[in-house]
Amino acid sequence: MDIKQTKRTIKGLPPKHSILIEGDHGIGKSEIIAQTAREMSILTGKTYGFIDIRLGQYEVGDLIGIPRARDTFTITNTVFTNGEAVKQDVLAENVTAHDLPLWFPRDPESHGFMFFDELNRGTRDTQQWAMQIVLDYKSNFNEVPINWRVIAACNDNQDVYSVLGLDPALYDRFLVVKLRPTIPEWLDHAEKIGVHDAIIKYIRKFGSDLDVPEKVESGKKCPSRRSWVKLSNVIRHMAENGDDLFQDSDYLILLAGGYVGTSVAINFVEFIKKEYKVYSAKEILNNFLKIKDNFKGMIATDFTYYTKEVVDYMKKNKITLSKKQGNHLLDFVKTMPKETAAGLWVSLRKEVPDEATRWYTGNKEAETYIRNLLRKG
Numbered sequence: 001m002d003i004k005q006t007k008r009t010i011k012g013l014p015p016k017h018s019i020l021i022e023g024d025h026g027i028g029k030s031e032i033i034a035q036t037a038r039e040m041s042i043l044t045g046k047t048y049g050f051i052d053i054r055l056g057q058y059e060v061g062d063l064i065g066i067p068r069a070r071d072t073f074t075i076t077n078t079v080f081t082n083g084e085a086v087k088q089d090v091l092a093e094n095v096t097a098h099d100l101p102l103w104f105p106r107d108p109e110s111h112g113f114m115f116f117d118e119l120n121r122g123t124r125d126t127q128q129w130a131m132q133i134v135l136d137y138k139s140n141f142n143e144v145p146i147n148w149r150v151i152a153a154c155n156d157n158q159d160v161y162s163v164l165g166l167d168p169a170l171y172d173r174f175l176v177v178k179l180r181p182t183i184p185e186w187l188d189h190a191e192k193i194g195v196h197d198a199i200i201k202y203i204r205k206f207g208s209d210l211d212v213p214e215k216v217e218s219g220k221k222c223p224s225r226r227s228w229v230k231l232s233n234v235i236r237h238m239a240e241n242g243d244d245l246f247q248d249s250d251y252l253i254l255l256a257g258g259y260v261g262t263s264v265a266i267n268f269v270e271f272i273k274k275e276y277k278v279y280s281a282k283e284i285l286n287n288f289l290k291i292k293d294n295f296k297g298m299i300a301t302d303f304t305y306y307t308k309e310v311v312d313y314m315k316k317n318k319i320t321l322s323k324k325q326g327n328h329l330l331d332f333v334k335t336m337p338k339e340t341a342a343g344l345w346v347s348l349r350k351e352v353p354d355e356a357t358r359w360y361t362g363n364k365e366a367e368t369y370i371r372n373l374l375r376k377g
Contacts, residue, residue, distance in 0.1 A: 001177050001178065001179060001180065002180060002181055002182050002185060003028075003032055003179075003181045003182075003185045004185070006021065006032060006177055006179055007032065007035070007036045007039070009175070009177060010033070010036050010113075010149065010151065011036065011039075011040065011043075013149070013175065015146055015147070015149070016137050016146075017149070017175060018134045018135070018149070018150040018152070018173060018174050018175070019149070019150075019151045019152070019174060019175050019176075019177055020119065020151075020152045020153070020154065020171070020174035020175070020176050020177065021033075021151065021152070021153040021154075021177045021179050022153070022154055022155070022156035022176060022177065022178050022179065023153075023155070023156065023178065023179035023180065023181075024155060024156075024211065024212045024224070025155055025212065025224060025226070026212065026224025026225050026226035026227060027179060027181055027211065027224065027225055027226075028181065028186075028189075028225055028226070029117070029153040029179060030052060030115065030117055030153065032179075033050065033052075033113055033115050033151055033153075034050050034052075036113070037049070037050040037112065037113050044111070046111050047110070047111065048111050048112050048113070049105060049110060049111065049112025049113070049148070050112060050113055050115065051103050051105065051112065051113070051114045051115060052115050052117065053103060053114070053115065053116050053117065054117050054118050054121075055117065055118050055119055055121065055122030055126050055127075055130070056118040056121030056122055057118075058122065058126055059123070059125070059126070060123070060125040060126050060128075060129050062101060063101060063126060063129050063139065064098050064101070064129060064139065064140055065098035065099045065100055065101045065104075065139075065140070065142075066098065066099050067096050067097065067098050067099075068096065068097065068098070068099055069094075069095075069096055070094075070095055070096070070097050071093065071094065072091055072092065072093050072095075073091075073092050073095050073097045074089050074090070074091055074092075075089070075090045075092055075141055076088070076089050076090075076141070076143075077089075077090055097141070098140050098141075098142075100142055104139065104142060105144065105145050105148055107145065108145045108146070109145070109147075110145050110147065110148070111145075111147040111148065112147070112148050112149075113148065113149050113151050114133075114144065114148055114149070114150050114151070115151050115152070115153070116130065116150070116151070116152040116153070117152070117153045117154075118153070118154060119152040119153065119154040119166065120154040120155070120164050120165070121154070121164070122164070123164075124164070127164070127166070127167065127170055130152070130170060131167075131169065131170055131173070133150060134150055134152070134170070134173045134174065135173045137150065152174065154166075156178070183203065183207040183210055186203070186210060186225055187200060187203060187204060190203075190228075190229070190232075191299050193229070194232075194236075194299060194300070194301035195228065195229055195232040196232040196235050196236060196301075196302075197276075197298060197299070197302045198235075198246075198271075198272055198276045198278075199228055199231065199232050199235075199268075201271075201275075201276060202268055202271050202272075202276075203228070205271070205275075206267065209223055209260070209264050209267065209268075210223065210225060210228065211223065211224060211225065212224050220261065221257065221258065221259075221260070221261040221262070222260070222261050222264075223259075223260035223261060223264050224260075227259040227260050228259070228260065230259055231255075231256055231259040231260060234259075236301070236305070239305060240305075240308070244278075246272055246278050249269050249272075249273065252265075252269050252272075253265045253266055253269050256268055256269065277294065279291055279294070279306070280309070280313075281306075281309040281310040281312070281313030281314070282313065284310055284328065284329075284332055285310070285313075285319070285321070285325045285328050285329060286324075286325065286328065287328070288328035288329075288331050288332050289328065289331065292331065292335060295332075295335050295336075296335070298336075300336070300337045300339065300340050303336040303337065303340045304340055304343070306332075307336070307340065307344040307347065308347070310329070310332070310344070311344070311347045311348060311351050311352065312351075314348075314351070314352050314355060315351045315352050319352075319355065320355060320358075321355060321358075321359050326359050326362070326363050326366070327363075329359065329366075330363060330365060330366045330369065333345075333366075333369065333370075334369065338373055341373055342373045342374065345370055345373065345374075
C-alpha cells in the first residue's frame with residue numbers, strides 16, 4: 001500500500017483490529033501513524049493519543065508492569081449467563097497485581113494509537129507479551145480502551161536486517177500492510193516540511209536514489225527518505241550560519257556521503273554543479289526579471305534563505321538602491337509568500353533602516369504593497 005491507502009486502512013478498520021506495517025527503514029512508518037492521529041483529531045474533534053513504544057528497547061517487565069501486593073483488587077472477568085457473555089467484577093483480597101506501566105492509556109473514554117515499533121527486534125518474551133494485546137486488547141488484566149488501535153511496525157527483509165522472525169501465531173493476529181510509499185507522496189511531503197529545493201529537484205529527476213536499494217551490502221551507507229531530510233536540515237543549518245556547502249563540492253560529497261552514500265552523494269553534487277542554480281543577492285537586485293521564473297513554485301523556506309542573503313548583502317556593502325534595483329526588490333517581494341515578504345520587510349527595517357525607509361517612501365507601489373502586507377498580518 002502507498003501512504004494514502006495505509007492511512008485509509010488505519011482510519012477505516014473496526015475496533016480491535018490490529019495492523020502490522022512492514023517496510024524498509026527510513027520510509028516514515030512512525031511518521032505516518034503520527035500524521036494519521038493528527039488527522040483523526042481534526043476529523044473527530046477529539047484528542048488523539050500517540051504512544052510510541054520501541055519494543056527492541058524494552059523488557060517484558062516494562063510492558064506488563066511491576067507486581068505489588070494489594071489488600072483488595074477488583075478483577076473484571078468474562079462469564080457466561082444463560083449463554084450470554086457478560087462482564088463480572090470480582091473483589092479479591094490479599095493478592096498480587098501488576099501496576100499499570102507509565103505508557104498505558106488509563107482513560108476509558110480516550111482515543112488514540114498504541115504503536116509498537118521494531119516488533120521483530122523485541123525479544124521472544126516481549127513478542128509473547130504482544131500476543132494478548134494485539135488480539136484481545138488486554139495486557140494482563142488491564143483492558144485497552146475501546147477507542148484505541150494497536151499498530152505495530154517492523155522491517156520485513158530478514159536477509160538484510162538483524163531481526164527475529166515472527167511467530168506465525170503472532171503474525172496471524174495482524175492485518176499486514178506492506179508499506180510502499182510512492183515518490184510523488186514523498187515529494188509532496190518534502191515540500192510541506194521544507195526540504196531543500198535542490199534535494200527535491202534531484203529526486204524529481206533521479207527518483208531511484210530516494211530509497212534503500214533492493215540489495216544492501218552490510219556496512220555500506222545507502223539513501224533513505226529519512227537521510228535525505230537530515231541532509232536537507234544540515235545544508236540549511238550551515239547556510240544560515242554562513243557556511244554555504246554548495247560552494248565547496250569536495251566537502252559536500254564527504255558530508256552528503258555520510259547520509260546517502262558516496263556514489264549517490266557524487267551524483268547529487270554533479271547535479272548541483274550542472275543543473276541547480278543558486279542565485280546571489282547581487283543577481284536578485286540587478287537582474288531579477290531575467291531569473292524571476294526560476295523562483296516561481298519555491299517554498300517559503302527557500303525564500304527565507306534568499307531574503308537573508310539580500311538583507312546581508314545590502315548591509316555588508318552599504319547598498320543604496322538604484323531605481324532599477326528598487327523595482328527588482330519589489331518584484332522579488334511580490335513573488336514570495338506574503339508571510340515571508342513581511343519577514344523580509346521586518347529584517348530590512350532592522351538591519352538597514354535608512355535604506356529601507358528611503359525605498360519604502362520613494363516607491364509608491366512598494367509602500368502600498370508593504371502596507372497591505374502589514375495590514376493583513
